[in-house]
Amino acid sequence: MAQGLRGAAAIVGIGETPYYKRGTSPDPELKLCLRAIVGACEDAGISPKDVDGFVSYGSELNHGQRLVPALGTKEMRFNALVWTHGGGIPGALGLAAMAIATGQAECVAVYRAMAELSNTRLRVAVAQNDTAAQYLVNGLDGPAQMCALRSMRMLEFDGVPRSAMRAMVLASYHHARNNPHAYGRTTEIDDDLYAESRWIAEPYHVFDCSRENDSAAAVLVVSAERAKDFADEPAYILSAPHGIEGQWGGVVEENHRPYTSSGFRAVARRLWDESGYGPSDVHVAQIYENMSGMGIAAVIDHGFCTAEEAGDFFTVENLTAPNGKFPINTAGGNLAEGFLHGMGLVPEMVRQIRGTSTNQVPGAALSLMTGGPGDSVVSSALVGSAATL
Amino acid sequence: VSALPTERIVGGINADEDYWEYLARGEFRLSHCAQCKRTIWPAHFRCGECGSWDIEWVQHRPTGVVFTWTRTWYSFDRTSERAEDIPYVTVVCEVDDGDGARVMGMLEGDESGLRVGARVHGEIKAPSAKSKGYPSICWVLDGSD
Numbered sequence: 001m002a003q004g005l006r007g008a009a010a011i012v013g014i015g016e017t018p019y020y021k022r023g024t025s026p027d028p029e030l031k032l033c034l035r036a037i038v039g040a041c042e043d044a045g046i047s048p049k050d051v052d053g054f055v056s057y058g059s060e061l062n063h064g065q066r067l068v069p070a071l072g073t074k075e076m077r078f079n080a081l082v083w084t085h086g087g088g089i090p091g092a093l094g095l096a097a098m099a100i101a102t103g104q105a106e107c108v109a110v111y112r113a114m115a116e117l118s119n120t121r122l123r124v125a126v127a128q129n130d131t132a133a134q135y136l137v138n139g140l141d142g143p144a145q146m147c148a149l150r151s152m153r154m155l156e157f158d159g160v161p162r163s164a165m166r167a168m169v170l171a172s173y174h175h176a177r178n179n180p181h182a183y184g185r186t187t188e189i190d191d192d193l194y195a196e197s198r199w200i201a202e203p204y205h206v207f208d209c210s211r212e213n214d215s216a217a218a219v220l221v222v223s224a225e226r227a228k229d230f231a232d233e234p235a236y237i238l239s240a241p242h243g244i245e246g247q248w249g250g251v252v253e254e255n256h257r258p259y260t261s262s263g264f265r266a267v268a269r270r271l272w273d274e275s276g277y278g279p280s281d282v283h284v285a286q287i288y289e290n291m292s293g294m295g296i297a298a299v300i301d302h303g304f305c306t307a308e309e310a311g312d313f314f315t316v317e318n319l320t321a322p323n324g325k326f327p328i329n330t331a332g333g334n335l336a337e338g339f340l341h342g343m344g345l346v347p348e349m350v351r352q353i354r355g356t357s358t359n360q361v362p363g364a365a366l367s368l369m370t371g372g373p374g375d376s377v378v379s380s381a382l383v384g385s386a387a388t389l
Numbered sequence: 390v391s392a393l394p395t396e397r398i399v400g401g402i403n404a405d406e407d408y409w410e411y412l413a414r415g416e417f418r419l420s421h422c423a424q425c426k427r428t429i430w431p432a433h434f435r436c437g438e439c440g441s442w443d444i445e446w447v448q449h450r451p452t453g454v455v456f457t458w459t460r461t462w463y464s465f466d467r468t469s470e471r472a473e474d475i476p477y478v479t480v481v482c483e484v485d486d487g488d489g490a491r492v493m494g495m496l497e498g499d500e501s502g503l504r505v506g507a508r509v510h511g512e513i514k515a516p517s518a519k520s521k522g523y524p525s526i527c528w529v530l531d532g533s534d
Binding site for chain 2: 102121123129133134136141142144150152199200201203246254255257259265
């Protein structure tokens, strides 16, 4: 297989605003977006004027052309969106890497910004008005219910135990407690509180569901050659494919085959092929969990465990840093750090390579992020330290 | 004259206009490729298998099994017309003899036998505000009515 993108580019800057309760950001969305990108520039020591590429995903409305005047951009050379919703985030890193590897741009910002008052109800915004009549006629509004349908079959038919979902939730809140940036850092939760919490859409309790925050995050992607000059350890992009198997889906209104896959089988195969690594090599993972059960499906799709093994694999002990076998969502993830349609997972993936996470996995050199599971198109990214190239 | 609301739902593929029109006439029809005959669901504009552009709408028995389901306990923004019915159950039904096609519908009647694999049959409902002015099919657990 061609090795065209493996290690061609690296993430060298990360910038984040606080996570605000939705609708309470002091700044409109575009300003949050600028703050995140300028923050990433300051982190990397790059002038905002020199950012020449803009990449996001899904329903992002803060297009590059809106940012150029305030960043003082010298020349915009690349400006693109990966289609779909949160499934596209790691793919956006891949798109940025492609732009750099082919000489189209030199410094690409990959970002996301959301603020309800200057947009709309965020969970409506993310739906992009692309919800089919089959859903809306039948009392199904959006992701929480669609994902609930899929997780219900994963539990009832595939036999994944409910304890796996609970472990994912508890591990996220466990990590959030150490992260001063986490919106959910003060939430105390245990087995009983989880079990007694209100239902949203069965099999999901409220704690199984991500809830949008006003926030913005950005990272900067540059060539591997240039990355050597930065103070922090670059996170080299080893692979960041997006796509789906044709038979799995696209827009198919719950006619995905196999149904309880979250869509990553083809992407995971390419991720491991291109990077030259496999599941057993990964030190730490950020697993996009729009809903807890979908994160479990993503982990299964990537080959970390089977549905039969999920009960033993998904335990709080295994999922938590520093000593778990498979530490995930070490900043608290979408559930407990805050939900920026998954973009918050990207800076954390990078911090694990730098060694600066508030729940650092000792010696982490291979760091995974899986994108929005069950989305109509999905993507994943594996980044690594220089030693992994 | 269309039986569908003037304000159509525009999300999705939007090749299923005839599905709703037939439902309004009391018929449960799914789209098929007119050439290779396979069920195409959700409906689309071209058969991705054989390449035919000819789509036909074939009547199906509205029977099948619960492929999956959820019980909704929260009034979501765009389905708030059903707030008073919470909690309500939506079923994804794998239709008999439909090449695995799965069709969504509300569950009506007794819920006590609800599980993946349970047999259901469909009943066609007239348009209502709750179904956003569209006709709909609801699923009923066999033996519960």
